[in-house]
Amino acid sequence: MTLEEIGAWKSFGGWQKVFRHQSNETGTAMEFSVFLPPAAERGPCPLLWYLSGLTCTWENVTAKGGFQRHAAEHGLIVVCPDTSPRGLDLEGEHDTYDFGSGAGFYLDATREPWSTNYRMESYVVAELPALVEASFPADTARQGIFGHSMGGHGALTLALKNPGTYESVSAFAPIASPMRCPWGEKALGGYLGPNRQGDRQTWRAHDTTALIEDGARVPEILVDQGTGDNFLAEQLKPELLEQACTKAAIPLTLRRQEGYDHSYYFIATFMGDHVAWHAERLAR
Amino acid sequence: MTLEEIGAWKSFGGWQKVFRHQSNETGTAMEFSVFLPPAAERGPCPLLWYLSGLTCTWENVTAKGGFQRHAAEHGLIVVCPDTSPRGLDLEGEHDTYDFGSGAGFYLDATREPWSTNYRMESYVVAELPALVEASFPADTARQGIFGHSMGGHGALTLALKNPGTYESVSAFAPIASPMRCPWGEKALGGYLGPNRQGDRQTWRAHDTTALIEDGARVPEILVDQGTGDNFLAEQLKPELLEQACTKAAIPLTLRRQEGYDHSYYFIATFMGDHVAWHAERLAR
Numbered sequence: 001m002t003l004e005e006i007g008a009w010k011s012f013g014g015w016q017k018v019f020r021h022q023s024n025e026t027g028t029a030m031e032f033s034v035f036l037p038p039a040a041e042r043g044p045c046p047l048l049w050y051l052s053g054l055t056c057t058w059e060n061v062t063a064k065g066g067f068q069r070h071a072a073e074h075g076l077i078v079v080c081p082d083t084s085p086r087g088l089d090l091e092g093e094h095d096t097y098d099f100g101s102g103a104g105f106y107l108d109a110t111r112e113p114w115s116t117n118y119r120m121e122s123y124v125v126a127e128l129p130a131l132v133e134a135s136f137p138a139d140t141a142r143q144g145i146f147g148h149s150m151g152g153h154g155a156l157t158l159a160l161k162n163p164g165t166y167e168s169v170s171a172f173a174p175i176a177s178p179m180r181c182p183w184g185e186k187a188l189g190g191y192l193g194p195n196r197q198g199d200r201q202t203w204r205a206h207d208t209t210a211l212i213e214d215g216a217r218v219p220e221i222l223v224d225q226g227t228g229d230n231f232l233a234e235q236l237k238p239e240l241l242e243q244a245c246t247k248a249a250i251p252l253t254l255r256r257q258e259g260y261d262h263s264y265y266f267i268a269t270f271m272g273d274h275v276a277w278h279a280e281r282l283a284r
Numbered sequence: 285m286t287l288e289e290i291g292a293w294k295s296f297g298g299w300q301k302v303f304r305h306q307s308n309e310t311g312t313a314m315e316f317s318v319f320l321p322p323a324a325e326r327g328p329c330p331l332l333w334y335l336s337g338l339t340c341t342w343e344n345v346t347a348k349g350g351f352q353r354h355a356a357e358h359g360l361i362v363v364c365p366d367t368s369p370r371g372l373d374l375e376g377e378h379d380t381y382d383f384g385s386g387a388g389f390y391l392d393a394t395r396e397p398w399s400t401n402y403r404m405e406s407y408v409v410a411e412l413p414a415l416v417e418a419s420f421p422a423d424t425a426r427q428g429i430f431g432h433s434m435g436g437h438g439a440l441t442l443a444l445k446n447p448g449t450y451e452s453v454s455a456f457a458p459i460a461s462p463m464r465c466p467w468g469e470k471a472l473g474g475y476l477g478p479n480r481q482g483d484r485q486t487w488r489a490h491d492t493t494a495l496i497e498d499g500a501r502v503p504e505i506l507v508d509q510g511t512g513d514n515f516l517a518e519q520l521k522p523e524l525l526e527q528a529c530t531k532a533a534i535p536l537t538l539r540r541q542e543g544y545d546h547s548y549y550f551i552a553t554f555m556g557d558h559v560a561w562h563a564e565r566l567a568r
Contacts, residue, residue: 009549010512010541016549063548066350069556228294257294264347265293265300272353 106154226260335431510544
């Protein structure tokens with residue numbers, strides 16, 4: 001696999017870079033950003049994954065999230081993948097903001113026509129880490145993952161499904177239970193088909209609260225959630241995460257932040273806390 | 285004058301807001317952003333103006349500059365105006381990125397068809413401060429000004445031309461001498477006409493180095509300039525500012541930052557230093 005560098009900016013003493021590569025999983029060209037802190041010039045650094053929300057690419061959080069200051073301070077490499085395959089024109093792919101392009105939901109689709117390309121789970125969990133490990137001084141024995149909204153869902157579910165891979169997990173305003181909100185019902189139905197009853201229901205492997213109920217565990221979780229978030233009651237439902245964690249005795253630090261909304265101004269405000277939280281756990 | 289609030293996001297304990305109003309100076313609707321730090325809830329705060337560069341609106345630095353963290357910490361109100369009138373369709377106004385819309389150069393045009401609306405100097409120095417003072421808890425006895433590129437030129441020239449108004453001035457990669465670079469020659473020629481010889485040349489009142497040569501003074505200047513900036517040699521020419529300040533005995537802190545370019549990644553990296561620098565001087 002070949003990485004093509006398509007952007008590079010010096011930032012907080014390190015380098016913010018952007019790469020394009022051909023993905024086997026998605027069958028398309030994919031772009032991602034990587035921040036290399038000053039410490040990466042001296043040796044391997046822990047690797048922190050940031051998964052973005054609906055409609056975003058690597059660029060939104062890279063330009064507006066403000067993580068570089070904190071990643072430079074703590075010596076973390078931060079990688080921000082895209083949120084879906086790009087450059088395709090599947091039927092209905094670009095019709096709505098919450099399904100198809102920009103809305104991959106960090107799962108491997110099983111339903112036509114999505115199953116060939118919409119393989120964001122395998123891309124984020126396996127293909128891209130191998131590429132990053134081969135290309136940058138990343139210590140893949142020390143990985144953390146976080147994200148926003150759909151990307152918070154992605155961070156939580158991927159951490160729960162891959163025990164031992166991610167040492168730390170946190171989220172900004174995550175979709176706590178896609179099985180129980182309109183965004184999630186549309187995405188899971190579209191990519192996976194109806195929620196078939198059986199030994200296990202089809203959707204449960206992609207729902208944070210269901211994964212926890214079914215026995216998946218992470219050491220602890222940090223979540224920030226704005227109380228002024230327009231999507232709070234209908235889509236995000238942090239109380240469901242709270243209930244699941246309480247029942248499973250997973251230590252959850254859920255901070256309800258008064259008056260904050262769903263924007264990057266909210267993310268930037270608490271970015272420093274999250275990066276420090278991961279850094280502390282990845283330094284162990 | 286009526287302010288219409290068109291955006292409001294909680295940010296670092298304060299509020300990032302955006303307003304639209306009808307401007308007498310430009311004859312158009314104008315937008316600007318204002319960050320209100322937590323301290324503004326308790327009483328008047330110093331007022332820091334940020335002037336943006338070519339092609340930008342209030343939005344670029346507000347979303348990507350990362351000043352909110354530092355302004356919240358130091359208790360400063362930060363106002364970011366637009367870079368030109370908007371919504372007009374003057375002949376040639378939208379043809380090039382470096383003249384007309386997005387490129388007002390913080391001067392009052394004297395040449396037709398620009399002179400009616402392109403009055404960004406009066407707008408930034410007089411009309412908008414009066415509006416801000418009337419609408420927010422801003423202590424206008426303590427004002428600082430900074431900016432980037434064309435906005436660095438704006439900050440420096442407006443501070444030099446209005447002694448006593450701005451207590452502190454700094455810039456990121458400013459156009460040091462518009463009379464002696466292609467961007468400036470195009471703008472000054474277009475807005476002011478040929479550089480007429482006389483008691484004073486027409487352009488000298490809008491050129492930082494000429495203003496200093498002609499006797500204008502500020503107490504001191506902070507400038508950051510990336511050495512990897514594509515516009516350094518042809519457009520920015522910090523050595524001209526250095527020469528003028530040396531001759532005039534104006535204390536200039538000019539920091540050449542190795543490898544940094546002209547982007548917001550550069551601005552964000554040194555934003556904290558600049559806000560702290562202004563805060564220290566505005567607290568006196």
